[in-house]
Amino acid sequence: KAGVTQTPRYLIKTRGQQVTLSCSPISGHRSVSWYQQTPGQGLQFLFEYFSETQRNKGNFPGRFSGRQFSNSRSEMNVSTLELGDSALYLCASRQYGQGMDEQFFGPGTRLTVL
């Protein structure tokens, strides 16, 4: 069974631009969560999607948005990029209702904002 895949793996953008990141969950997993990892802050929860609906949201500004498609693939969008948005963005999938120990992470997308 293939793991969680994220594309692209690396991305360089400039301030003010917008970016879209993609996540394909493990086959059969319908819940996708997104996290931002920065040095000193650990992983911070962005949002969780299930059945194309956002089920849960972290404390991030409205510039961060996401969506989920009918095949459970998810995209995350960040508009009007700021230098502080430079981070590793991780997505994780699980079967909805399963415990967090059944959540599997992708390798992440490294976003650099110049």
Place this chain on the structure above:
Amino acid sequence: DQQVKQNSPSLSVQEGRISILNCDYTNSMFDYFLWYKKYPAEGPTFLISISSIKDKNEDGRFTVFLNKSAKHLSLHIVPSQPGDSAVYFCAAYGGNKLVFGAGTILRVKS
């Protein structure tokens, strides 16, 4: 405010010895705790967890201890191996959210 804190950014241990990684939390609503391990260029992988109704959970070389009154948990790795060198994240679950600490870099020297 950081609800989950890992106060040691890094830890260096000799191969064969015990590694102890610590984690503190502030929110009493957390009722499930997890440890993840992360290698460079890979996503975190689940290591071990503990429910708030327990004070210890063991899985092979890994043991997690929970002290609810102190809002403290620790991960013990015995014996430590060079392959254990990674970043370890503590996470706490409650209110439908998983909150992570900042991570501790563990280096096991051979």
